[in-house]
Amino acid sequence: MSEFLSLFECDESEELLPVCLPPECADGNVEYKLKLINPSQSRFEHLVTQMKWRLREGQGEAIYEIGVEDKGMLIGLTEDEVDASLHTLYMMAEKLGASLTILRERVVTPDGCAPCRKVLEILIRKIESLLKSPACKKIPFNVVTEDDAITSASSMAKSNITPIFAVSCVSGQGLNLLYTFLNVLSPCVSVKEREKLVQQNAEFQVDEIFNVSDVGLVVGGLLVSGIIRENDWLHIGPLVDGSFSDVQVASVHRHKVPCRVVRAGESASLALTNTSTDLTSHVRKGMVLISIESNRTPYPxxxxxxxxxxxxxxxxxxxxxxxxxxxxxxxxxxxxxxxxxxxxxxxxxxxxxxxxxxxxxxxxxxxxxxxxxxxxxxxxxxxxxxxxxxxxxxxxxxxxxxxxxxxxxxxxxx
Structure with missing residues (x-):
């Protein structure tokens, strides 16, 4: 069984768990198991159903604490019991198409007994099976080294791989690989495609709305196609009745810096003016700004x-x-x-x-x-x-x- 344990190598094996865990909760994605040794067929099916529930609660992720009682006491397991429990857990995850990763392990000596016993914290994850499903048809790719990050970033445009990063929100471990990936990643739109988008009529998606004193209505978002310049007149809508209203672009800002032009594929903030009506109470997220010269008739x-x-x-x-x-x-x-x-x-x-x-x-x-x-x-x-x-x-x-x-x-x- 030692070959089986080698599948779950973990760099943080010496990291300590708390002395005592809080009692197990019926809801959530955390499950306590004292041991999982040679369950019967009916018991195994019950354990698989239980794992499916925990994965559903955790949106595809579940944490199993092995060697822990339901009340949270760390009892621990011997080496043979650890091997048998991991084997059962692996069979359960395999039936659901999930993967296993040992996050942490700790040596405990309850009541001073010998030999020492182990407590394991294991991550069950079903992201890979979701990516491989007929709906996604993606190839999961676990990024472990810097070479993996560069390879996945270089292959994103030509293949259907989906890189998976293990990042710690506490220590920041793994962020360097994510930064490397983002630095190498090429734009999703080629130069030729972007030139075609620039030549089309302007379409600006409104994602944010601000009411700035001494300025008035300001909208932020992404320019999907075309070009927007200062003093351009655009249609904004749809309003509640499906109509559009005329507005003028008073000023343009990108990255908090004034500019005169926004091109397709760029995010920006636009200050809008309207001489006929006050649109502040009517503008909402989800609207669009489109060129008055747009030849799309009717608007969709x-x-x-x-x-x-x-x-x-x-x-x-x-x-x-x-x-x-x-x-x-x-x-x-x-x-x-x-x-x-x-x-x-x-x-x-x-x-x-x-x-x-x-x-x-x-x-x-x-x-x-x-x-x-x-x-x-x-x-x-x-x-x-x-x-x-x-x-x-x-x-x-x-x-x-x-x-x-x-x-x-x-x-x-x-």
Whole structure:
């Protein structure tokens, strides 16, 4: 079994655990186990179900304290008991597609007995299996050395790997690898693609709103396409009724420094003025600033939109009437599932085309943009494939040449 233990080598094996832990809590992602030695089949299935619950509570991560009673007393295990318990724990994690890492271990001598006994703190993680799922189709890559950080950063644009960094929020261990990765990482948009974006009409996503004394309304966000200069006139919206209002850019700041021009791919803060109405109370996060010369007619402002979604997790079944928080670009609003194409409902790891409706106000949604939704423990991803403008004009559909072969046809809106 010594070969098995070598799979769980840890650099911090000598780090001390507390003398006594607080009593085990029924909720949360921390589980105490005195020992896990040769469980029966029914007991093993119960332990796997218990691990699944802890992973769900910890959003894919769970901590197992081995050699600890439910009340928190550190009893410890002998070497043979440690080997057997680790083997059982490994089999449990393998059944759920999770990985194991020994975080810390400590030698204890309860009541002065000999030989010395060990207490282990083990991290169970299911991130790798989530990345490998049909929804993500990514290759997890654990970054351990500086060469790993450079390799992963150089391969991000050409491959579907996802680097995983182990970083301590207390000691800062692992941050140097993350900094190396970020320094080597190339921009996600090439120079040629950025030049194309600059030539398009301006579209600025509003992420932050400020009301500055002696200045007025200031919005912060990302310029997705085009160029914005001082004194430019733009449309801002959509307002509650789906309309847009004219505003003028009074000044531009980037990194707290005044500048005259913002180009596609850059973040900035814009001071806005409007001579006709006071927009301070009407502007909100999720709005956009677009060029007055924009030839997009009509604007993709909608209550109803169709998306092809993949459910990453849901406890039961998602059916029409299900309400969830939808994230599309800079938009965050509650939406309700109006219809599901060809199915009565969808469950975990299923994909379907659904019709959704924003509950509060219309939003500027561009067909083709990615989508994320969540509600409690439920979560999923997808892509917007069709929007239905509020003015009743023809639906705007994602370009067919960019469709996936498995995507369903658009759902007609009655």
């Amino acid at each position: 402002v909608c209550y109803y939109f169709q998306a092809r979604i993949h459910v990453l997790f849901h406890a039961t079944m998602i059916c029409p009437g299900f309400q969830t928080t939808v994230h599309v670009k800079n938009i965050r609003q509650t939406a309700v599932v109006v219809a599901i194409m060809g199915k009565r409902g969808i469950t975990t790891n299923e994909t379907a085309s659904v019709m959704l409706r924003f509950l509060k106000q219309p939003e500027y949604v561009t067909p083709g943009c990615p989508l994320l939704f969540r509600e409690g423990m439920s979560k999923g991803i997808g892509q917007v494939i069709q929007v239905f403008p509020v003015d009743g004009t023809e639906p705007i559909t994602f370009a067919k040449k960019q469709f996936d072969k498995n995507q369903a046809q658009a759902i007609p809106l009655k």
